[in-house]
Amino acid sequence: MVDxxxxxxxxxxxxxxxxxxxxxxxxxxxxxxxxxxxxxxxEEAKSSGLQEIIIVTGMGKTAxxxxxxxSFELEKLLQERGKYELLKMxxxxxxxxxxxxTRQKKPLGLGHxxxxxxxxxxxxxxxxFLGDDIIDSRVPAMKQMIGVYKKYSTSVLAxxxxxxxxxxxxxxxxxKKVAPNVYRVLDLVEKPKGTPPSNLAIIGRYILxxxxxxxxxxxxPGAGGEIQLTDALKILIQTEEIYxxxxxxARYDAGDKLGFLKANVSLALKRPDIRADFVKFLKGLxx
Numbered sequence: 001m002v003d004x005x006x007x008x009x010x011x012x013x014x015x016x017x018x019x020x021x022x023x024x025x026x027x028x029x030x031x032x033x034x035x036x037x038x039x040x041x042x043e044e045a046k047s048s049g050l051q052e053i054i055i056v057t058g059m060g061k062t063a064x065x066x067x068x069x070x071s072f073e074l075e076k077l078l079q080e081r082g083k084y085e086l087l088k089m090x091x092x093x094x095x096x097x098x099x100x101x102t103r104q105k106k107p108l109g110l111g112h113x114x115x116x117x118x119x120x121x122x123x124x125x126x127x128x129f130l131g132d133d134i135i136d137s138r139v140p141a142m143k144q145m146i147g148v149y150k151k152y153s154t155s156v157l158a159x160x161x162x163x164x165x166x167x168x169x170x171x172x173x174x175x176k177k178v179a180p181n182v183y184r185v186l187d188l189v190e191k192p193k194g195t196p197p198s199n200l201a202i203i204g205r206y207i208l209x210x211x212x213x214x215x216x217x218x219x220x221p222g223a224g225g226e227i228q229l230t231d232a233l234k235i236l237i238q239t240e241e242i243y244x245x246x247x248x249x250a251r252y253d254a255g256d257k258l259g260f261l262k263a264n265v266s267l268a269l270k271r272p273d274i275r276a277d278f279v280k281f282l283k284g285l286x287x
Contacts, residue, residue, distance in 0.1 A: 010113035012058030012104035048142035109226025130204025137249025158205035170201035
């Protein structure tokens with residue numbers, strides 16, 4: 001069994017749901033309390049034991065690269081002013097893991113974004129993180145999934161139960177439970193229009209075998225001319241088993257305005273430096 005070492009972060013989208021804020025700022029750099037969205041997900045990857053982050057960027061995304069790069073001027077200024085705690089924080093951001101970048105020149109979908117990382121993956125199993133999904137958990141969600149991968153040595157999808165009325169918003173699996181919180185995937189449906197096969201929705205964490213690249217090569221464009229990862233997984237499942245991990249933790253859809261606000265409130269309440277004053281403020285609101 002080959003260990004999971006690499007993580008792909010698709011980050012080439014325009015973030016249209018957050019316009020006008022994202023006209024000049026990448027959606028991935030919007031702050032949750034005091035850290036950008038993408039940093040939370042990179043920290044999850046590091047805490048899960050991953051060693052290399054491959055970020056798929058697009059036009060106007062240089063702020064992501066700058067954030068994880070060394071800032072000599074800022075570090076020098078903080079040192080001169082004796083702000084050593086802030087200096088340590090900045091140094092930790094740039095030194096977390098090894099970063100590599102590749103550009104998706106056209107917005108052709110999640111499947112296409114993953115396909116262009118093939119040469120960087122180098123025929124290894126790898127993970128995929130969608131930065132919109134912030135998962136707050138005692139054990140990192142990806143680390144939970146890696147535990148499933150170590151048992152079955154094949155692709156693993158993160159899933160979460162959702163109301164059946166919301167199933168039309170997600171990719172949904174049809175699965176057979178084989179262990180606590182683990183399912184063998186029998187089928188996948190992207191945003192089902194009729195009765196969904198279950199209430200287990202695919203959430204933005206994946207472990208994929210190199211076989212996904214061959215599947216993506218023969219995946220036809222779907223709605224909007226985009227290559228859908230779910231469609232490629234439906235092809236892959238014909239030749240390889242796929243499992244799903246129902247992770248433990250609170251998930252926030254930070255790609256949605258309401259989900260983004262919920263994430264900010266929930267994470268702020270976990271901060272000992274601001275919790276007391278924030279609770280006082282919330283209790284004082286006339287709702």
